[in-house]
Amino acid sequence: GAGVSQSPRYKVAKRGQDVALRCDPISGHVSLFWYQQALGQGPEFLTYFQNEAQLDKSGLPSDRFFAERPEGSVSTLKIQRTQQEDSAVYLCASSVSQGSRVETQYFGPGTRLLVL
């Protein structure tokens, strides 16, 4: 079946613009994660959904970052008033059930955001 997909794959924004990044998880996957990967670094956790419930948003760097998953499938990560330090690859991952510590997470190809 299809894997995790993300769109757009590339996004260039002017500083101060709002952006919206979309993630389509694997069909039926309960858990969804967002990560931010800065250049030359490993991914860093942003937020986690179990179905439509956002259970953990401890990694969101500021109140400019907002994520939602209203119907428990597709998720959108929104960044308001983008800053240059927001430039990174944003990765989405999903897993089958309730995000247990041992489950395999399946990652999408990422959205590369460049803020000028």
Added chain:
Amino acid sequence: AQSVAQPEDQVNVAEGNPLTVKCTYSVSGNPYLFWYVQYPNRGLQFLLKYITGDNLVKGSYGFEAEFNKSQTSFHLKKPSALVSDSALYFCAVRVFNTNAGKSTFGDGTTLTVKP
């Protein structure tokens, strides 16, 4: 706090030789450890994981990793490297959290296998 260290930014090996990509971790309680590979412009692909049991874990594409509790290490290994193994490799540990399986990643090691 949990953390992962990949002490080598880059590893170079000749095709056919054994390879090792190093990873050490720090976590409260029992660790759940993972290796992922990332090819250019693609997402992370799962290679293998250690949960419990046998310290030697076998994964995809002939890779294996050895869990060493006393040294808090989880080094990735392959007996005979291929040019196609050239990629960026990430080690990750799962946060000991009751809500979610969020992962803490190392900064990655670039593996280059030369013909």
